[in-house]
Amino acid sequence: MNESLRIGVIGCGDIAATRHIPALSACSDVRLAALCDADLQRARHLAEQYQVPIATADYRELLQNESLDAVVICTPPWVTPHLTMESLQAGKHVLCEKPMAVDVNTAEKVRETERATGYKVQVGFTYxxxxxxxxxxxxxxxxxxxxxxxxxxxxxxxxxxxxxxxxxxxxxxxxxxxxxxxxxxxxxxxxxxxxxxxxxxxxxxxxxxxxxxxxxxxxxxxxxxxxxxxxxxxxxxxxxxxxxxxxxxxxxxxxxxxxxxxxxxxxxxxxxxxxxxxxxEEDWAASCFSIQLGKFIASIRTNTPCVPGVDEGIGSxxxxxxxxxxxxxx
Ligand SMILES: NC(=O)c1ccc[n+]([C@@H]2O[C@H](COP(=O)([O-])OP(=O)(O)OC[C@H]3O[C@@H](n4cnc5c(N)ncnc54)[C@H](O)[C@@H]3O)[C@@H](O)[C@H]2O)c1
Structure with a gap:
């Protein structure tokens, strides 16, 4: 996997627009390949701004895209774990926003799915x-x-x-x-x-x-x-x-x-x-997002566990x- 990682974003609301998408687009090791939001206008607007080729309202369409290596999930936390599990089952690594779920049982199902599929989850404890x-x-x-x-x-x-x-x-x-x-x-x-x-x-x-x-x-x-x-x-x-x-x-x-x-x-x-x-000296929040993304990419490239991963997500x-x-x- 020497080429840039192809990453999609699911959920193009506030934190995706202000932090994740700028960090992804600034990263030389990433090709920001697809954006999805239930509100199609949001995805389209950001796709135009960042020249992303695919904008969709249907996350399943994004997950069926075999060329994507990973997804960043920025949906509300009662939606996030279900999308995390479907993404893992579709063969994508996941960087998901915190909290990874709003109940521990569902978070534990994410852990089971991560183990069963062999794809990785990093939890967005950015700071x-x-x-x-x-x-x-x-x-x-x-x-x-x-x-x-x-x-x-x-x-x-x-x-x-x-x-x-x-x-x-x-x-x-x-x-x-x-x-x-x-x-x-x-x-x-x-x-x-x-x-x-x-x-x-x-x-x-x-x-x-x-x-x-x-x-x-x-x-x-x-x-x-x-x-x-x-x-x-x-x-x-x-x-x-x-x-x-x-x-x-x-x-x-x-x-x-x-x-x-x-x-x-x-x-x-x-x-x-x-x-x-x-x-x-540099902007603290922006640098945390960029380091977070760098660590996610390094875990994928070196096939090592993501930290913070699901265990830390469940601990929190x-x-x-x-x-x-x-x-x-x-
Ligand atoms: N790491 C941080 O510093 C930080 C900061 C703010 C928010 N967050 C977290 O990020 C997550 C999102 O927060 P936000 O403020 O961006 O919320 P938001 O409501 O602005 O954005 C969420 C987006 O997800 C979309 N969405 C919901 N269900 C969807 C689905 N099934 N398919 C596709 N899109 C879907 C919504 O349309 C919306 O645009 C939350 O979990 C929040 O806790 C993290």
Whole structure:
């Protein structure tokens, strides 16, 4: 397989248009060969913009295309696992968006299908890739913060603007019908924790509020998570508020503190003796998408497992489902 990999995209909504398709089209090792969206206009519009030869509303038509090596699946997470399984059965490798499913049983069926077909799945935990998270992990592994650690993580996204941006309101409302923000944005945070703490979860306590009665779930969740190694995480995920706090990412230990500032794109370690900073010059999010794609391609070319793969996808989902269970018990 020395030629460029031929890749198709299923689901040409927001994240495909703003991140995946630009990353695919900028990659010299990829031929962006086909686009599919249930809304044909979306696929056609992007196909024209990126000179992609095939645009279709029927994902089965795309999967029947034998010349495609792989697909990137950017559909809502209650649709994604079914398309992932059909893609694997059609002989395509899959890079699927997070969360890989909205329930663990379905995610496990994806794992069975991956094993049965021999094609690969990478899960789109985009922001674990790149030097910032890797540096944090190295500092932790080298014991620079000591242990046990307290992770303080917050993601506040998707502001509430039903009249100014009704399309966005409908999309996020629909998403909340399939789980609170902890299931959706929480998928990234749960992956950060499995990437950094590398220890099984032993307890989860979550509390949530619903700031408007019409919301289908809580829209601001606060969780405390305990790990077998003694670490603790405090996680806040909030959607659908008119204004948000910044959303911290800090790790506090007996020897010092590490900070990840995703807006100013740096990580910093501060102990009694030293301050160490690693700053990224290029756009952090764009570089994470490009590194993610590079790793997916490398796994296909070298026939090695994708990381993060289905096991990490299920690990993240198990934690966010434990958060959801705790929210329901309140
Ligand atoms: N990695 C990240 O940083 C990141 C960021 C945002 C969203 N996401 C994830 O990406 C996924 C998509 O999110 P989005 O914001 O782009 O949503 P979106 O609603 O804007 O896009 C989804 C698209 O999928 C299409 N679609 C749905 N079912 C289909 C089917 N059966 N066949 C073909 N097309 C179909 C829809 O028409 C829509 O255009 C979600 O799982 C979300 O959690 C990831």
């Amino acid at each position: 674990r890739h790149g030097p910032l998270l890797e540096t944090l992990r190295e500092w932790i592994k080298q014991g620079k913060l000591g242990s046990p650690l307290v992770y303080r993580l917050g993601i506040f996204d998707e502001s509430w603007d039903p009249t100014g941006n009704p399309e966005h309101y409908d999309r996020i409302y629909r998403t909340m019908q399939h789980g609170s923000p902890s299931i959706h944005d929480g998928a990234h945070v749960a992956d950060f924790l499995q990437f950094l703490a590398e220890s099984p979860v032993t307890a989860v306590e979550s509390f949530g509020i619903r700031t408007r009665t019409e919301f289908p779930t809580t829209n601001y969740d606060l969780s405390v998570i305990r790990f077998e190694n003694g670490d603790i995480a405090k996680v806040e995920i909030g959607w659908f508020l008119p204004k948000f706090p910044k959303g911290e990412f800090e790790i506090v230990g007996p020897k010092g503190i590490a900070i990840f500032d995703r807006f100013d794109q740096y990580v910093q370690l501060k102990t009694g003796e030293i301050t160490e900073t690693v700053k990224l 989902l198990a934690l966010t489902k434990a958060i959801e269970k705790s929210l329901r018990e309140r």
